[in-house]
Amino acid sequence: MAVDSAKLIDIIKVIADKITENREYLTQLDSAIGDADHGINMSKGFRAVVEKISDMGEKDCGTILKTVGMTLVSTVGGASGPLYGTAFMRAGQAVAGKNELDFNDLVSLMEAALEGIKYRGKAERGEKTIVDALEPAVEALKLRREEGLETALRDAVEEAKKGMEYTKDIIARKGRASYLGERSLGHQDPGATSCYIMLEAMAARLLDGKKS
Amino acid sequence: MAVDSAKLIDIIKVIADKITENREYLTQLDSAIGDADHGINMSKGFRAVVEKISDMGEKDCGTILKTVGMTLVSTVGGASGPLYGTAFMRAGQAVAGKNELDFNDLVSLMEAALEGIKYRGKAERGEKTIVDALEPAVEALKLRREEGLETALRDAVEEAKKGMEYTKDIIARKGRASYLGERSLGHQDPGATSCYIMLEAMAARLLDGKKS
Amino acid sequence: MKKLINNPETVVEEMLEGMVRAFPQYVRKLEGYNVIVRADAPVKGKVALVSGGGSGHEPSHAGYVGRGMLDAGVAGAVFTSPTPDQIFEAIKAVDGGAGVLLIIKNYTGDVMNFEMAREMAQMEGIQVASVTVNDDVAVENSTYTVGRRGIAGTVFVHKIAGAKAQAGGMLEEVKAVAEKVIKNVRSMGMALTPCIVPAAGKPNFTLSEDEMEIGMGIHGEPGTMRTKLMKANEVVDHLMSKILADLPVESGDEVAVMVNGLGGTPLMELLILNRKASQILEDKGIKVYRTYVGEFMTSLEMAGASITLLKLDDELKSLLDAPADTPAFKQL
Amino acid sequence: MKKLINNPETVVEEMLEGMVRAFPQYVRKLEGYNVIVRADAPVKGKVALVSGGGSGHEPSHAGYVGRGMLDAGVAGAVFTSPTPDQIFEAIKAVDGGAGVLLIIKNYTGDVMNFEMAREMAQMEGIQVASVTVNDDVAVENSTYTVGRRGIAGTVFVHKIAGAKAQAGGMLEEVKAVAEKVIKNVRSMGMALTPCIVPAAGKPNFTLSEDEMEIGMGIHGEPGTMRTKLMKANEVVDHLMSKILADLPVESGDEVAVMVNGLGGTPLMELLILNRKASQILEDKGIKVYRTYVGEFMTSLEMAGASITLLKLDDELKSLLDAPADTPAFKQL
């Protein structure tokens, strides 16, 4: 794998498209256990991101990722803005100055993103948040690192999906859904869902052309 | 005719009964061109009146009528409270100190009541108010005075009724209905209606036993 | 009917008790009467101001009782003028020897009840004057009618006449400045929804989901027109054009603005209305001297608003600026 | 959706413009940001207070910007926390060299966005402290959850910390007294109707004609129970018993009371609620030192109310008594 700035921008645009496609779906999930704005906030944020990074092809990958993070932070609002914003900013720091990313860089930036979210949100796995999708994905990526990009990435997406689905079975302990207590059971977490959607979009674009 | 204090109290109770019977009807008329409270206010007032005068049999007729007026004034509120209140208070002044009322007294007290309403409300005939029922009645009473109580009274009630019905054909110039302008056309005035109801009740009781 | 009440028959009494319990430093209630007076009434040597009307217009009128505004607020039944005996008690309780000014809103019932109370007080030798507020330009004023209704502009009469009295003005002077306000104040309102009088239990009229009523009175009296919903800016355009057609203001003049919510409209919307009102005045070169945005003269939980303009001169400005300290209107 | 607005996308900007046009003597807006600051900001040498949150809670937060309360109010989208860059601009604009206290309501989004803004400001060498208000007893507080929400009790934090800062308190002192308020304040709310976020165009939940929700949050978050309509007294009984179970007050103690309308409930009903709240406190021998009745922390046009109790000591009393002069909160 070799991702240069142009390709990175391309991947982020694909992520943005997927988030926009799922605007209603994410909002609907949030209306069950939150305040019905997750899809609205996220798509607003990624619309701004696409505008900001479209002509950043000359910049290094770290700068691009940091710009994504800062843009999300300043446009999304609510809980997901600072969370995803911090994730992208930390990811950018992890690959600061690089004009091309390899598989190892991908692992580092994903680790940094996860750390950023956990630092910002103080959530652990099992609390019905983004972490429930992201942490298993990052672990799979590290665990399968030896087996190469394709296997590792497919496994990571698979684990994210499982984590997202698992959020149906647990009680929310963090975020707005936690006020619901027991009543949050049975509902899939919007943030874990948007996280899965983003990972899947990224993987699909990275593996483009590879047989699935 | 000879009305002593006991009989006067009796007549007022009959009037009170009739107003209470027509509570919904009067309110409904007021809801079309006013604020839907005429029947409510009037029956509240007459309930208080009956309580106040029930054991005033020892008092003179003037005092009883003044008490009715003061009670209406302090319980009815809105426009009709001061109007009917003033009418009864003036009526009481007109027969102050008398223990028995004859036909001439009736005419004077009715004249005084009319004057009281016109003084208080500054309305002329044709403005869609109580005056449209009361003034023709008082005029008939005076005009037919020579022909005796029965004819005069029947005629007065007849004229009040005509006046009340006439209010349907005219535009309100006084009171809350006047804000409606043209749109007040076609609706019968609640105050003219309560006035007719009271006159009719009084006449019926005065002519009790007489062939109709 | 969704209301936080206990009993439709006792809303006024319970509300007044709630008020006295909330603001004992400002007001007390006359035992046996629905009358709220200044805690320190009567204020010796000061002209006393008595206002009042039906209940359901809170904070009008008792909310304006206090230093620099009213001495008494008389509360009738919901949307029904108080009776003369109540007003008479108020007059007696607040007269500090310098006379009493009655501030009446121009409704037949209010006018007659206050007038009777005045007669009663005068028979007892109390000096009483009165003014009648008629700021609502929604209603045609002609010699054939009872004239315009009194609505939110009344609050400016309370404020300015109250300041004059607080400053030691004589009864005639206080009355004169109240009349100056009345001459220079115009209002107009509109509603998105009706309201429910507790004793009635149901709305007196209906508006469908896409309708509004322009020129609405504060007791749900019909307005000048029923229209499809308009945007906030169009609503303001309409109200302001009616007001400005009636009030002789021109470029260079100064006005006070009141954007008044009718009870169910949130402050966010009132501020959006004020934005447009202020823009219109700016475009005409009329200077906004002070603005009041909030709930001053309501109709229970009705959604809607009114706009009031008061044309100012130096005297009115300095009285408007004077401090006031009442439960519902404070100015430092 | 019956609202006096022009465009759901621009309600916040238009509202803020309406506010600045109404109250230029108190506030100005930071160009390019949805931030309202004191007209005279930064006040040299004074600790500055910054509060904020989603819009739709008017007069919170910008309505409390002025002498004796806040230096800045940051307005997010309706019911959505403002972003760190907005908060950061507010901090920079009001820092008068004595440091800045952030007053945060305990919602995940608010906490994180304010925290990031604080990090940004600290990187620029500005001294920033923060407190988090969590007065809503409707939500269980346990180690497993994010803790209680912040609702109307926040206004007491604004008032008292604002008075301390105005009096020249140092950042640590202002923070300490804010924390004392937070420790001693409890609230709980209920709703009769939902509200409509303009951008959504429809209510986020429904309540039938005979239902109410007890323990409602200020963004329409679910409460502790949905019940049949209750009388005002029963509602107050319920809210007060939850509050008093959590707040350690006993006979002889003094409290401040706030009866807060959520936007669609008229003052008449709030006063009726206060009557009962005051009776309950009286029965328990708890003295009401001051009462506030009105709209302080709303949820758009939601019908409903919250009750807040603040347990007082001499320090809190004297700071509560201090004058304040802001568009929405004035005290002489």
Ligand SMILES: Nc1ncnc2c1ncn2[C@@H]1O[C@H](COP(=O)(O)OP(=O)(O)O)[C@@H](O)[C@H]1O
């Ligand atoms: N402390 C946290 N850590 C990680 N994720 C969180 C945390 N709190 C909330 N979230 C995520 O944020 C999502 C909600 O985001 P969003 O609806 O945009 O914010 P808000 O709750 O402020 O409206 C939740 O579904 C959850 O996944």
Ligand SMILES: Nc1ncnc2c1ncn2[C@@H]1O[C@H](COP(=O)(O)OP(=O)(O)O)[C@@H](O)[C@H]1O
């Ligand atoms: N100026 C007036 N003179 C005589 N009668 C009047 C006058 N104004 C109003 N009325 C009468 O009062 C009636 C309404 O009374 P009511 O509904 O009790 O008072 P309000 O209009 O204050 O609610 C009208 O139908 C009309 O007959």
Ligand SMILES: [Mg+2]
């Ligand atoms: Mg959400």
Ligand SMILES: [Mg+2]
């Ligand atoms: Mg009527």
Ligand SMILES: [Mg+2]
């Ligand atoms: Mg009436």
Ligand SMILES: [Mg+2]
């Ligand atoms: Mg949100």
